[in-house]
Amino acid sequence: MPIQSAKDVAIIRANRSAVLQHLKLYRLALIDIECALKMDYPKDMQYKLHERKARIYLALKKHADALDAFKRTISTLSDCKLPLERKQQLQMDAQIMVGMLSKDKNVLNSKQSDFNLDVKKVRSDYLPELTAKCNTEYPNASELVKFEFNENLGRYAVANNDIQVGDTLIVEKAACSVLLSNYSLTHCQHCFLKLQAPIACDSCANVIFCSELCKTKSKIYHNHECGITQSIWDSGISIICLMALRFITERNQEYFQELYSSNCKTQNVYNQVLTLVTHSDKRSQEDFFHRSIMALYLMKCLEQSNYFTSDSTIDFKYFIGGLIIKHLEILQFNAHEISELKMDEVYPKRVDLAKSIFLGGAIYPTLALFNHSCDPGIIRYFHGTSVIVRAIKNIKKGEMIAENYGPIYTESPLYERKRILKEQYWFDCFCMPCMQNWPTFDNMNPSILRFRCDAQIKCTNIIPISVNTDKFFAHCGLCDQNTNILKGLKSLEETDYLCKKANEFIEKGDTTNAFQMLKKALSIMNEVLAPPFRDYTLCQQGIRRCLLDLGNKTNF
Numbered sequence: 001m002p003i004q005s006a007k008d009v010a011i012i013r014a015n016r017s018a019v020l021q022h023l024k025l026y027r028l029a030l031i032d033i034e035c036a037l038k039m040d041y042p043k044d045m046q047y048k049l050h051e052r053k054a055r056i057y058l059a060l061k062k063h064a065d066a067l068d069a070f071k072r073t074i075s076t077l078s079d080c081k082l083p084l085e086r087k088q089q090l091q092m093d094a095q096i097m098v099g100m101l102s103k104d105k106n107v108l109n110s111k112q113s114d115f116n117l118d119v120k121k122v123r124s125d126y127l128p129e130l131t132a133k134c135n136t137e138y139p140n141a142s143e144l145v146k147f148e149f150n151e152n153l154g155r156y157a158v159a160n161n162d163i164q165v166g167d168t169l170i171v172e173k174a175a176c177s178v179l180l181s182n183y184s185l186t187h188c189q190h191c192f193l194k195l196q197a198p199i200a201c202d203s204c205a206n207v208i209f210c211s212e213l214c215k216t217k218s219k220i221y222h223n224h225e226c227g228i229t230q231s232i233w234d235s236g237i238s239i240i241c242l243m244a245l246r247f248i249t250e251r252n253q254e255y256f257q258e259l260y261s262s263n264c265k266t267q268n269v270y271n272q273v274l275t276l277v278t279h280s281d282k283r284s285q286e287d288f289f290h291r292s293i294m295a296l297y298l299m300k301c302l303e304q305s306n307y308f309t310s311d312s313t314i315d316f317k318y319f320i321g322g323l324i325i326k327h328l329e330i331l332q333f334n335a336h337e338i339s340e341l342k343m344d345e346v347y348p349k350r351v352d353l354a355k356s357i358f359l360g361g362a363i364y365p366t367l368a369l370f371n372h373s374c375d376p377g378i379i380r381y382f383h384g385t386s387v388i389v390r391a392i393k394n395i396k397k398g399e400m401i402a403e404n405y406g407p408i409y410t411e412s413p414l415y416e417r418k419r420i421l422k423e424q425y426w427f428d429c430f431c432m433p434c435m436q437n438w439p440t441f442d443n444m445n446p447s448i449l450r451f452r453c454d455a456q457i458k459c460t461n462i463i464p465i466s467v468n469t470d471k472f473f474a475h476c477g478l479c480d481q482n483t484n485i486l487k488g489l490k491s492l493e494e495t496d497y498l499c500k501k502a503n504e505f506i507e508k509g510d511t512t513n514a515f516q517m518l519k520k521a522l523s524i525m526n527e528v529l530a531p532p533f534r535d536y537t538l539c540q541q542g543i544r545r546c547l548l549d550l551g552n553k554t555n556f
Helices: 006-022 026-038 043-059 063-079 084-102 105-109 119-123 212-225 229-235 239-249 253-260 269-274 285-304 314-334 414-425 485-507 511-528 534-548
Strands: 145-150 154-159 168-172 176-179 335-342 355-363 378-383 386-391 448-452 462-466 473-475 482-484
Touching (some): 006 026, 006 043, 026 043, 043 063, 043 084, 063 084, 176 239, 212 239, 239 314, 239 335, 314 335, 314 355, 335 378, 448 485, 448 511, 485 511, 511 534
Antiparallel strands (some): 168 386, 335 355, 378 386, 448 462, 473 482
16 A cells, blocks of 8 residues: 555545545544645635534534634635635625624633543543552552462462452553454554544554654554564464564664663563463473574564664574564463443443453453452453453451462352363462362352351351341351351341442443442441352442443443
């Protein structure tokens, strides 16, 4: 596809602004107008854009901006090539609007709005603050989190203090991210935002961007990938392989030359990635062979894209090939999927009816340190390619903070979870649901409640009680004390009410109030009962939905 001239692009963006105005996508229309005016848009037609901008500002009730745009319409009409009669009519119409708006003292006394034309503001994109201060060693994590190490568990996250449901524990930008080819013409190649008014690459028809900013940021890697993107996709290689390549293309040769000569001493994100687990000591010769073949293919892609210069030595190329092999090893165990919620077309506010869509892959060096549990204590969601991690249950100081690598006890039986984790991540899971063989949701016995012993001493025993019991107390065989069942049952009546109200809020699309209800209900349950049981699971699922509603989502 030939590179278009600035004039051609300006005319295309100007024409599209008229379509966007008609669709009432006013912010996007204004972005196109501003772009066209900054580029080589014909001077004799600029009056059209100023008049269009004025009409959009009127629709947005930005009257001070509209007044200024109508004045610009009049001044630019002097350059137009319209017939005199038509030109005079347009001048008269604009002057009438200037006169009307100028009579309004509120408009004259008001300043022009700081109406933000950043396309990302369309989805109110923001990154939340961490709960508590930053961890001094891992600044993307809250100080509520600390990381420990032992031979069996490796590095893992632990609660440095008591953690409550909803606490934000990690806010981390991706160290590397790659969009799936399926979404290359619907989502921004750089930030994964779904688009209504995309910006094309200057040299290929394979990718699009949400803004000039993302287009500029992507140049460092896309300039190398542009000519080979389609052939890479056609090869059928995995997203892991694409990420292994992206780690190289998003950094220039000078960076790797410093790393190669051991002069790169700064502790940056890439260096943190290189310290993640690879399990090289457990790999077979066949495994190394397959990764070497893939690294060789990716090296050929780099050569084809002119990544290397005439000064690149064979030893330096071997060094880059070795890094690609290490990337492939690291990404196998540490990469995460980036997702978005696709809202229901009939009920676009109902998060409980939304579907999660897998958009691409990324790696987060801090999040990668969290170990797995089939009963995770956190949920992750995404703003663009950044990840937000929040607690979905209360976690006491000193307890492990675990995420989930895929299989979860409520959905998959023990043998299935163990098989998946062994095959994909090379470890045997010894989390509590696996050790105690907790039932899946469908197999949970609704007639049995699991009461926590409420003895004054710290007793960890769980007492199974039938929901039809007529007793007020239950005896604990571990601490020889009695637990008040009646008190617990009464508190659960409150959780029933809270969960019902939360569901009503969710059906109305009000996830903020629903979350507060569910958070309170789960805290009450935690005081009295211990999972697994159905109401606890449903409450947690509701909390997950409410938090996912804060991340990537699309209604179109």
